[in-house]
Amino acid sequence: MISKKLSAIAAGLTLSLTLAACSGGGAGSGSNEGSNGGATGDGEQKTVGVAMPTQTSERWIADGDAVKKGLEEAGYKVELQFAGDDIPKQQQQIDQMVAQGVDALIIASIDGTALSTQLDAAGAANIPVIAYDRLINGNENVDFYVTFDNYSVGVQQATALLRGLGLVDADGKETGEKGPFNIELFAGSPDDNNATFFFNGAVDTLKPFIDAGTLKVASGQTEFGQVAIQRWSQDEAQKRMDNLLASTYQSEKVHGVLSPFDGISRGIITALRGVGYADNAMPVITGQDAEIASVKLINDGIQSSTIFKDTRKLAAQSVLAATDYLNGKEPEANDTKTYDNGVKVVPSFLLESDIVFKDDIKPLLIDSGYFTQEQVDKGGN
Template identity: 70%
Template sequence: MRKLFATASIAALALSLAACGGSGAGGGTDEGAGSGGSDEQKTVGVAMPEQTLQRWINDGKAVREGLEEAGYKVELQYAGNDIPTQQEQIDQMITKGVDVLILASIDGAALSTQLDAAEAANIPVIAYDRLLTGNKNVDFYVTFDNFNVGVQQGTSLLTALGIVDADGKETGEKGPFNIELFAGSPDDNNAGFFFNGAMSVLKPHIDAGTLVVKSGQSEFGQVATQGWDQAKAQSRMDDLIAKSYQNDKIHGVLASNDALGRGAITAMQNGGYDAASMPPVTGQDAEIASVKMINEGLQYSTIFKDTRKLAAQSVQAAKDLLEGKSPEANDTETYDNGVVTVPSFLLESDVVTKDNYSSLLIDSGYYTQANVDKGSVD
């Protein structure tokens, strides 16, 4: 199972999911998801980290609906961003005898005991969006190209500042522009990929003096935000403004996700910035509250990672594993979890700005314009 080849196309994925929906374990045929062609309905355990961020609500909903449509029972749990709670939830899923686990971890290194228990019970494990680390018992990883997400974030900031044009070509703009950096949680393996991807395009301009990190805080350990916490980002930006920007302006903010971006924006609003003077702020996850801010000119960009694609790929991987097949991977080299290199399927993401949010988010049916106008999907 560790040696996987080929790239699954979206068309092939759609066809295979349609087939699964028509003849899955819940469809009353002998071609169930389990081994040996049993018609016993299989159960998939799904662990999500929390429901504070809209993206995880969307992910849980999309995964559950995709699995149920494919004919599986679903045990879906949210852990309130509490590691012991998530550990207990997964323990209970294993005890109940789920047939496969899809795990979006709070801390990728904190589930080793559960992974060992899953292995002992012959339950395959799919890491969902966040890599599970420090244990060999991870069968597959489904995520977006996280380094490229960071590249997209950094490039969108450079575009907003006029340092590169819409095609990514340098304009000759020398600045200098004052920027500050807000990275994700240090216990989230993805946070480093996002930050390193962004810095791969920002650091040359920092070294050249076109970009200036006035606070001097430019290392991941200095700018990481535990728990991706919006309030912590706001507090840190309050402190940065007080210490470094009493007599100067912030010209740009790299925020690794929308919650961090909103925290920085709130602090800047409290510091006297309005829509007209707000510097460009990046984000990630296309959370509806941030898309509203983009439409209003308060946030410059976000990264759209379509959870429907991520869910569909996870459903296909679960189906393959339950049928004794190796899920198709398009990356077998990048994601070393410290013990093994986990075969992975990487999806592509999109940069969302005020100019294209309608075509990417509204036309695709992800949100409605009414959702954007009120900043809520309720």
């Protein structure tokens, strides 16, 4: 699924999550031979505005740094802003970027429905807008979307839960184990378009086992609105798990928890520890984003798994898309049907992700240079 241009970039990634975006057929070279790189026709350097949602999650810090690095290596100026999960602040930041006359925008939105005024202004100024990992809804001025195959991420999370419970093997084949197992479902933030894709992919995968009685959602909370965690908050996830344990698991044991994000997983683990679950006897708990604190928990046998979305590839693909627009080209899309923002189907480039269990940490995370062994051992930098 990953293009040859992206592979050329990804091959040059360094240990610090930087990009070799100017190598091979990457941004600013190869497919753009004869272009001015980051310069306009009169020699003035072009500027790309990059709006990231928050610095409270390590993945968004890494994304912002990687996008900035790749764009700078491609010859562009970069205006990078983090909004601190504050919607009005992100609106103001993008307003300022448009007013300053940036040549392109890369936006990871906090709320996928809250930026229409800013996008209208960008459209009026002929500034191309690339939605980064989170689709921006309700506006025609979203030119391109770079993300992972989010439905498949949900399928992977559910598969990881099934594998952790022993219901499927490493090849995804059913083992014949009948259970029943008590599970609980968590979903991401309702204002993030990706959260429903993750949830739908997971629930579609789990449904046959729930219908057969092999899995039982003991709380009865199976609807997205019942299980969603606003802003993907670790604290809110802990509170919800505390409530579930108090209401449903006084005499029952919870065997597995579908968690869509590592921060949520850590909140769930804190709640479980609070009622006496030992680290070596935790339920099967999934996750996403391969945050270093959770990778250590997986390595220590506490959290079961996570989904590794190599954001270096996401950053590289966004640099390619921006470079194409700034050189008068249409970026390569590998999906033109799935992501309807309510006004248009947004051309998209979908990347692949990987399930990470303990045995996968070295080949997927350490050998690729995403983390060092020391970082995994410490659970931090």
